Amino acid sequence: MQTIPTTCIYCGCGCGLMLHVEEGRVVAASPQINHPLSQGHLCLKGWLAYQFLDHPDRLRRPMIRKGERLVPSSWDQALDLARDELSTLLRESGPASLGVLTSAKASNEENFLLMKLARAGLKTNNVDHVARLCHAPTLAALSSALGSGSMTNPIVSLRKSDMILVAGSNTTEQHPLVAFHILQARKTGAEIVVVDPRRTAMARLADLHLAPLPGTDAAWINGLLRAILDLGLEDRQFIEARTEGFEEARAALDPYTPQMVEQVTNIPADDLVLAASKLGSANRAAFVYAMGITQHYWGTDNVQALANLALATGNVGRDGTGIYPLRGHQNVQGACDMGALPDYYSGYQPVSSSRSRFERAWKTDLPAEIGLTAVEMMDAAQAGRIKGMIISGENPMLSFPDQTQVRAALEELDFLLVVDIFPTETARLANVVLPAASFAEKEGTFTSTERRVQLARGAVSPPGEAWPEWRIWADLLTRFEVDCLYESAAQIMEEIASLTPSYGGISHSRLGTGGLVWPCPNHDHPGTPILHVDSFPIGRARFRPVEYKAPSEKPDEEYPFLLTTGRSLFQFHTGTMTRRVPLLEREVPEPFLDISPPDARQLGLKDGTYISVESRRGRLIARARVTPDVNPGHLFLPIHFLEGPANLLTSRYRDPISGMPALKEAAVRLRRL
Amino acid sequence: MDGREMRDYIPYQVEIVDIDRVTSDSYLISLQILDREVFRYRPGQFIMVSVFGLGECPISIASTPTRNTLQICIRRAGKITSGIMDSMIGDVLGVRGPCGNGFPLDFMKKDILIAGGGSGFATLRSLINFIADRREQFGNVAVAYGARTRQDLYFMQEYKGWQMAGIQVAVTVDVGDQGWTGNVGMVTSLLDRLEIPPGSAAICGPPVMINSVAARLMEKGFQLPDIFVSLERHMKCGVGKCEHCMIGPHHVCMEGPVFSYDRVRQYL
Amino acid sequence: MISYLKKADLPDLLQAWADKMDVLAPILEEGQISFTTWKGQPLDLSANALVSPAKIISPREEILFRYIQESGTYRFLRPDQKPRLIFGMRPCDLRALQVLDRIYGAPPPDQAYLDRRRSAVLAVLNCTNPGPGCFCAALGAGPDADEGYDLLFTDLGNGYLVESGSPAGIVLIKNSPDLLPAVSDLADSLLTDKGRVVGLCRDQVISSFPGMSVERIREGMESAEWERLGQICSYCAGCSFVCPVCHCFTIYDRGVPDGQRIRCADSCMTSGFSRLTSGSNPRPSQGDRLRNWYLDKFEYILARTGLAGCVGCGRCSQVCLSPDICLRSFLESLCSREMTTNKFADAGESKGEGKSIRK
Structure with a gap:
């Protein structure tokens, strides 16, 4: 028996896991007692994080397309074919015809190498990943407001808060270990205010729950700030010493009286003022949010409004304060950090200004033109402008909005290379499928939502002929004649550190229990859990006026319900892993639709009735779950299920700033079956 | 039942020798045991049936030990039952068992009322056919059975034979339709149409039905300990180890699935 | 020797x-x-x-x-x-x-x-x-x-x-x-x-936990607010995965046509544990499941084996994701109740003595 310490694969919490190995099989996972975040706890998914590892569906051999079928091939054959096809497209249609989606499930080293392959090998900045569908608005808004698009404080900092505002986050289900710390803080006196259209468990346990209409976030956040200013509870000193643009932002708040907010959002005016007084009088307030804030037509504005709120109340840069965007994948932060973005290299170094640095390091020319975002790549593919794609560990067939269009786009491609651990719906459309090692079968680092860079260690060997993904990209880089020789993930981290100031002091040998929190500029630096303590990277933080704009799609007579989508505690993302874990699959084995009792009564639905859900884009069948946790007019559907893919229904309207699709704004109608 | 297969979980192998459609979504499947000479069981017992690759689940035995073929009745409910229904004649499944106690015929009175609802009727078919084959050992026997619709009624072609053997049979559906001329309503509504002197009862069905039938029988003079109910529970091992089937302190797989009503009433 | x-x-x-x-x-x-x-x-x-x-x-x-x-x-x-x-x-x-x-x-x-x-x-x-x-x-x-x-x-x-x-x-x-x-x-x-x-x-x-015993725990269970505790439960099932006595398992297959039949730890703290394929569930709420876990440990296993189904190792409380409902805080509440209601405490104390000293 061996015990191997590593990091959980699921959400962005980055909990410490111990994997227990018997005879070459992982037979259990248990928590790390000394882990700074998880502190000896795990959620159900974490306890079971090993059970998909030896599933017979795991990809074990490279496969190449022969007509309608994918047939096994050798690694050489498959990699040669990928090189040939991609180089032909590069030669004949130019670098703009290629696109790369990296994986928020892959390691930092793997994201970095694939980003390097895109830029140095394929000569394109068309590189992006699933953050486009979760926290692109955060990156856009917080970068411009604070100078860094990441969580400002470590999660345990919440234990020091007097007041925690949780907005658009079903924390107990999506980030159970964050919820754990919030609820522990509550025990020691912190007040919790939850803003969510749904009565989530966190909302039930909160001191105050405000339930706005979906898509009206900018209105209540502005209203909250206005009420705080009216009460004179802003932090004048902080505003004057550390920020700029306050007066313009303040002027724009005029219309957002509690009454106006009530009209727009349905939040009672008194509740809003109560929340404002709680927030304004707190010494240390924290702002926790997730997809409920970002997945909107105006997602960037929503985040900016929250930043305005935090700045005006002086709640940045101290323990117990801060802005906490909760990230959904264990390495979505790392994929961003590694420059899997169309406009940035690693460490958010802009393509516009840092190109020569990377050209020198990589000894090759790099493209100057900013690339396409993930969703734009799908448009370009459908239009025939992108002809070849590499998709690593991502399943856009289920996770991207408007599934019908995604299928059409991927089918339109001349060449698609997919790397994954399971045969996903996306892999079925590929020309070449390469089998990857899972988190328990390779070395590498993951960066959690709190910027904590942690080591994942190989506990067992990969199944069949699967390779760690970094080896695939290193091999392809060589085939594209980019100078590189990597023998281990640790070596790749050396290159990352040398090119990325915020990771400058990070090396595998330094990463013990709990890893290191970036920025960590040099080898003696202990890491920086709390950002913006004395100053902002941009000097002063910037207020920006935010105006509430109506959601992209509103219920009407034809489509009378507003649908929001999300996850369940027991499944993860498109279910490629959790649906293969018997206990998790048993908990939620099929798509369900949360509907309020009055709506159910009116439609004559009972708990468990199958029902057809239809939007302007598609239709699916789900099982009604009648619950008072959603308000009349509002429906909730999880995204995990191929047999009821929520993204058949979702809208492709996009936030004009970040490119985030308005995933939480779809008008639908219901039909009994 | 303490056979090798119950100790090490390795099932016997059975070949599917016949498949009969019972309703639109259920089949009666006849099994031939390949690696075992004799297979002794009692009405009311169940077996753990495996589809290799999908898993194992408990299934009531629908046949009577008085006849040769081992039969199970399968309705498409989950992954494994679907796997069994998708199997073909000649396919090999696994079987462990028989499990559980079965109906305590030695302790039951000669006059027997058999009441069933829905798919719970499969285990009662075993009992009814057993009685039909040993008719002389029993007194007044009546069957009350209900399903959701006419299409959901199990074993319709067998009712005649039971009646010929001197067993009263009354059937009801929850939802009637044009082709249905019989009773519409709950199983309890049949009890007054049958001649049922107080004796023993064997009931299988959803808890609500069990409770209402038992209540009505007690009004008719049945004694609590003479009412036997067969319970359905989630099960994995069939040998009292996995704990899924616990109902209060009782293991349904070992102490049941047939309980006298007074023992389990508080848990239903 | x-x-x-x-x-x-x-x-x-x-x-x-x-x-x-x-x-x-x-x-x-x-x-x-x-x-x-x-x-x-x-x-x-x-x-x-x-x-x-x-x-x-x-x-x-x-x-x-x-x-x-x-x-x-x-x-x-x-x-x-x-x-x-x-x-x-x-x-x-x-x-x-x-x-x-x-x-x-x-x-x-x-x-x-x-x-x-x-x-x-x-x-x-x-x-x-x-x-x-x-x-x-x-x-x-x-x-x-x-x-x-x-x-x-x-x-x-x-x-x-x-x-x-x-x-x-x-x-x-x-x-x-x-x-x-x-x-x-x-x-x-x-x-x-x-x-x-x-x-x-x-x-x-x-x-x-002075004066603690199986009897004290069982008495405490009678007045526990299971439904309220169930609502606080974070559903991590950690208690059942670390308990050395917990042995509930499920069995699943991996592989067609050849493969493995695997037994893995199950948890009675999950709703699917007792749910039937028909959808009905004999233990529908988390409160029911929590109560059942305690009953199993302090009554059913005791009746079955002569030994309690809890060995007092404290691991369940160490991993509990909702520490307010863990066994340890349950015991603490029993001990503090003793201070406030003497009558209850006396009864528990006298019964507890015999059991807590083993030899």
Whole structure:
């Protein structure tokens, strides 16, 4: 028996896991007692994080397309074919015809190498990943407001808060270990205010729950700030010493009286003022949010409004304060950090200004033109402008909005290379499928939502002929004649550190229990859990006026319900892993639709009735779950299920700033079956 | 039942020798045991049936030990039952068992009322056919059975034979339709149409039905300990180890699935 | 048989055993004690491991058998168990195995469990450093072991008193006469030292939850607000995964046409555990499930095996993601209730005495 310490694969919490190995099989996972975040706890998914590892569906051999079928091939054959096809497209249609989606499930080293392959090998900045569908608005808004698009404080900092505002986050289900710390803080006196259209468990346990209409976030956040200013509870000193643009932002708040907010959002005016007084009088307030804030037509504005709120109340840069965007994948932060973005290299170094640095390091020319975002790549593919794609560990067939269009786009491609651990719906459309090692079968680092860079260690060997993904990209880089020789993930981290100031002091040998929190500029630096303590990277933080704009799609007579989508505690993302874990699959084995009792009564639905859900884009069948946790007019559907893919229904309207699709704004109608 | 297969979980192998459609979504499947000479069981017992690759689940035995073929009745409910229904004649499944106690015929009175609802009727078919084959050992026997619709009624072609053997049979559906001329309503509504002197009862069905039938029988003079109910529970091992089937302190797989009503009433 | 081992000789003794079998011992892994194959690493015997060594015998996941299809029918292969020695298991975990022995051993006996059980030699270490949440003494499960071990070690400062409890244990002592010499003349004084060391530990454990007993817990359960507690539960099921007595399992298949039938730990804290395919659930709410977990531990298993289904190791409370509902806070609430309502406390106290002192 061996015990191997590593990091959980699921959400962005980055909990410490111990994997227990018997005879070459992982037979259990248990928590790390000394882990700074998880502190000896795990959620159900974490306890079971090993059970998909030896599933017979795991990809074990490279496969190449022969007509309608994918047939096994050798690694050489498959990699040669990928090189040939991609180089032909590069030669004949130019670098703009290629696109790369990296994986928020892959390691930092793997994201970095694939980003390097895109830029140095394929000569394109068309590189992006699933953050486009979760926290692109955060990156856009917080970068411009604070100078860094990441969580400002470590999660345990919440234990020091007097007041925690949780907005658009079903924390107990999506980030159970964050919820754990919030609820522990509550025990020691912190007040919790939850803003969510749904009565989530966190909302039930909160001191105050405000339930706005979906898509009206900018209105209540502005209203909250206005009420705080009216009460004179802003932090004048902080505003004057550390920020700029306050007066313009303040002027724009005029219309957002509690009454106006009530009209727009349905939040009672008194509740809003109560929340404002709680927030304004707190010494240390924290702002926790997730997809409920970002997945909107105006997602960037929503985040900016929250930043305005935090700045005006002086709640940045101290323990117990801060802005906490909760990230959904264990390495979505790392994929961003590694420059899997169309406009940035690693460490958010802009393509516009840092190109020569990377050209020198990589000894090759790099493209100057900013690339396409993930969703734009799908448009370009459908239009025939992108002809070849590499998709690593991502399943856009289920996770991207408007599934019908995604299928059409991927089918339109001349060449698609997919790397994954399971045969996903996306892999079925590929020309070449390469089998990857899972988190328990390779070395590498993951960066959690709190910027904590942690080591994942190989506990067992990969199944069949699967390779760690970094080896695939290193091999392809060589085939594209980019100078590189990597023998281990640790070596790749050396290159990352040398090119990325915020990771400058990070090396595998330094990463013990709990890893290191970036920025960590040099080898003696202990890491920086709390950002913006004395100053902002941009000097002063910037207020920006935010105006509430109506959601992209509103219920009407034809489509009378507003649908929001999300996850369940027991499944993860498109279910490629959790649906293969018997206990998790048993908990939620099929798509369900949360509907309020009055709506159910009116439609004559009972708990468990199958029902057809239809939007302007598609239709699916789900099982009604009648619950008072959603308000009349509002429906909730999880995204995990191929047999009821929520993204058949979702809208492709996009936030004009970040490119985030308005995933939480779809008008639908219901039909009994 | 303490056979090798119950100790090490390795099932016997059975070949599917016949498949009969019972309703639109259920089949009666006849099994031939390949690696075992004799297979002794009692009405009311169940077996753990495996589809290799999908898993194992408990299934009531629908046949009577008085006849040769081992039969199970399968309705498409989950992954494994679907796997069994998708199997073909000649396919090999696994079987462990028989499990559980079965109906305590030695302790039951000669006059027997058999009441069933829905798919719970499969285990009662075993009992009814057993009685039909040993008719002389029993007194007044009546069957009350209900399903959701006419299409959901199990074993319709067998009712005649039971009646010929001197067993009263009354059937009801929850939802009637044009082709249905019989009773519409709950199983309890049949009890007054049958001649049922107080004796023993064997009931299988959803808890609500069990409770209402038992209540009505007690009004008719049945004694609590003479009412036997067969319970359905989630099960994995069939040998009292996995704990899924616990109902209060009782293991349904070992102490049941047939309980006298007074023992389990508080848990239903 | 009684012997004495100098502390400095412990690595040599482990090495002598490791030459013959897999020796599993508490070893520090990322700052955390974990039962791992011993290959000369330093041991950490300062506290019990979060993952009980009982899980080596009753693992979270194991292959029951492999099925191999050959011309339509199947061939089955059961895995072999290699000989193991578990060093440093605490009495609470030994008690857990004794409970599991009775459950898995009840007819029909469970072969997979028995294979693992019989392949393992248990070198138990009497507890001298209980954790803050330990209450083994209240349940008669510790801090010292009185039966069921092959070898029993007690830390007497410079060395260990080593007692054999089975023929296998006697053989192990006899096989290493240099390291484990017989101490017939010193036996009485060593046993006196043991009594003192164990007694101190017992006092320490009892002082955390004074007067606690199975009866007190059962009385407390009658007035517990299960539904309210169920609503706070975070649904992590950690309690059932770390409990050394928890043994609920499910069985699933991996592979077509050849593959493995695997048994893995299940949790009665999940809704799917008792839910039928029809959708109906005999234990529909988390409150029902929480209550059932307590009932199983303090009533059903007790009735079934004569031993409580809880050994007082405190692990469930250590991992609980909603610490307000953990067993430890339940016990704390019972203890504080004693202060406020004397009548209740008296009843609990007098009943509790008999049970909490075992010998």
